[in-house]
Amino acid sequence: MLPNRSKLGTSPLVFNSGISSALPEVPERLLAGGAAFKDRNRRRMSLPASCRYLDAAAKKSQHQDSRRSSVASICSTSSSYTGSSSDEEDISPRDKQQKNSKNSNDFCVRNIDLHGFGRREIEIAEQEMPGIFALRKRASDDKPLKGAKIVGCTHINAQTAVLIETLRELGAQIRWAACNIYSTQNEVAAALAEAGFPIYAWRGETEEDFWWCIDRCVNAENWQPNMILDDGGDATHLMLKKYPAMFKLIKGIVEESVTGVHRLYQLSKASKLTVPAMNVNDSVTKTKFDNLYSCKESIIDSLKRSTDVMFGGKQVVICGYGEVGKGCCQSLKGLGCVVYVTEVDPICALQACMDGFRVVKLNEVIRTVDIVVTATGNKNVVTRDHLDKMRTGCIVCNIGHSNTEIDVGSLRSPELTWEKVRSQVDHIIWPDGKRIILIAEGRLINLTCSSIPSFVVSVTAATQALALIELFNAPPGRYKSDVYLLPKKMDEYVASLHLPTFDAHLTELSEDQAKYLGLNKAGPFKPNYYRY
Numbered sequence: 377m378l379p380n381r382s383k384l385g386t387s388p389l390v391f392n393s394g395i396s397s398a399l400p401e402v403p404e405r406l407l408a409g410g411a412a413f414k415d416r417n418r419r420r421m422s423l424p425a426s427c428r429y430l431d432a433a434a435k436k437s438q439h440q441d442s443r444r445s446s447v448a449s450i451c452s453t454s455s456s457y458t459g460s461s462s463d464e465e466d467i468s469p470r471d472k473q474q475k476n477s478k479n480s481n482d483f484c485v486r487n488i489d490l491h492g493f494g495r496r497e498i499e500i501a502e503q504e505m506p507g508i509f510a511l512r513k514r515a516s517d518d519k520p521l522k523g524a525k526i527v528g529c530t531h532i533n534a535q536t537a538v539l540i541e542t543l544r545e546l547g548a549q550i551r552w553a554a555c556n557i558y559s560t561q562n563e564v565a566a567a568l569a570e571a572g573f574p575i576y577a578w579r580g581e582t583e584e585d586f587w588w589c590i591d592r593c594v595n596a597e598n599w600q601p602n603m604i605l606d607d608g609g610d611a612t613h614l615m616l617k618k619y620p621a622m623f624k625l626i627k628g629i630v631e632e633s634v635t636g637v638h639r640l641y642q643l644s645k646a647s648k649l650t651v652p653a654m655n656v657n658d659s660v661t662k663t664k665f666d667n668l669y670s671c672k673e674s675i676i677d678s679l680k681r682s683t684d685v686m687f688g689g690k691q692v693v694i695c696g697y698g699e700v701g702k703g704c705c706q707s708l709k710g711l712g713c714v715v716y717v718t719e720v721d722p723i724c725a726l727q728a729c730m731d732g733f734r735v736v737k738l739n740e741v742i743r744t745v746d747i748v749v750t751a752t753g754n755k756n757v758v759t760r761d762h763l764d765k766m767r768t769g770c771i772v773c774n775i776g777h778s779n780t781e782i783d784v785g786s787l788r789s790p791e792l793t794w795e796k797v798r799s800q801v802d803h804i805i806w807p808d809g810k811r812i813i814l815i816a817e818g819r820l821i822n823l824t825c826s827s828i829p830s831f832v833v834s835v836t837a838a839t840q841a842l843a844l845i846e847l848f849n850a851p852p853g854r855y856k857s858d859v860y861l862l863p864k865k866m867d868e869y870v871a872s873l874h875l876p877t878f879d880a881h882l883t884e885l886s887e888d889q890a891k892y893l894g895l896n897k898a899g900p901f902k903p904n905y906y907r908y
Contacts, residue, residue: 494567522547628847672703
């Protein structure tokens with residue numbers, strides 16, 4: 377669990393040494409420079425040497441299959457693979473020559489011609505994002521981010537596009553890549569590229585593509601970034617490892633995921649964090665709204681879209697009862713599922729019990745459950761031993777940020793067959809005929825298989841924008857090279873931006889009441905140690 381915070385926004389946080397999450401390895405060829413990518417044909421086949429693709433009869437169609445199916449499915453270290461139903465194009469975006477209507481080619485997306493559809497997606501999202509629009513309107517004249525050069529590495533969807541366009545309205549220059557190889561909405565990425573943003577992302581990137589895209593956003597001609605907006609810590613990690621001199625010129629980092637925050641704490645503990653960072657993930661408006669309410673709705677939508685499952689009567693185990701797990705449990709229980717919970721934290725476990733859920737060890741129910749959902753932010757929560765014990769037809773998915781929660785790598789073995797069902801849905805077939813349904817190869821199910829509620833993202837986006845403004849404009853000395861929480865006053869401001877949508881009317885304290893409580897009439901209304 378994350379440490380207690382007492383002086384939010386003014387005192388650095390101390391990382392709990394009990395947490396350990398390995399940093400991702402940037403490909404050596406990427407660290408060596410761009411020369412290794414010059415041979416396009418070689419790069420197209422630059423998958424791990426240990427991969428055995430298909431048998432000799434299928435080799436003549438290898439290029440087509442390898443482009444249409446996900447890399448992890450065909451490059452499965454000797455596991456069998458039986459076809460693809462992905463709707464991705466055969467040609468890598470890196471092999472295309474594309475320009476937008478302004479004759480710019482500073483982007484790399486799947487298909488720039490999709491920009492019209494993407495613009496409509498963004499317009500739909502705008503209608504459900506009142507908070508970020510209110511912030512844009514109030515701050516656009518002041519341009520509080522004028523001079524900011526932001527490297528963004530987040531999910532690229534219609535909601536993120538609203539944030540990106542808001543940051544430009546506030547004066548920032550931007551280069552953006554995706555933090556997940558499966559979550560990018562190609563038409564939205566095209567719309568942003570058409571609008572003049574340097575966007576490097578498309579759905580179905582390889583791992584090599586992933587790091588190449590981030591590198592193109594960090595290192596570009598006449599470009600020295602001074603801010604990072606990260607979701608998972610990958611942009612921070614690449615810049616620190618490959619461009620340490622450039623990293624020292626960064627004024628601040630804003631991180632919104634559990635995984636990325638853990639990495640920042642590790643860097644801080646090792647005295648390698650040389651710039652201030654804002655932990656948005658643990659701000660009240662992120663944890664209590666995005667993590668809880670967003671996942672509460674999107675888990676149902678994504679499971680329905682990917683598997684057409686009927687929930688009534690199904691036995692489901694949710695691994696983790698944090699805010700994400702709480703949201704998933706509430707919605708699945710509401711649709712008639714029998715829900716079990718696994719937990720390591722006795723406080724969260726007691727909450728689950730008091731909410732009417734049975735707390736178990738995974739081994740106790742793994743043979744009988746119909747659906748397994750991981751939501752811990754940890755690694756190896758579902759192991760190969762668990763996978764071997766599952767009943768045939770069991771659905772396995774992850775809604776935590778990292779793809780390390782399910783041991784997908786152990787499924788890439790000679791005795792197992794991978795069978796593509798539809799985009800982001802695979803059957804894993806055992807020699808005895810048993811098969812489980814794996815969603816998105818263990819990556820975020822809600823952002824790869826469906827979408828997320830725009831209104832909740834408006835809350836998070838406004839929080840991120842305010843954190844960027846705070847770090848960029850902070851006077852020297854306010855923040856040291858450490859990890860901070862967003863000041864509570866900003867959390868309350870973000871919440872207030874969204875209340876008019878519900879025609880909500882706040883009660884105001886009288887002078888006497890404020891004095892009695894020891895508060896300022898304008899807030900903040902709760903002490904830093906208050907648990908909402």
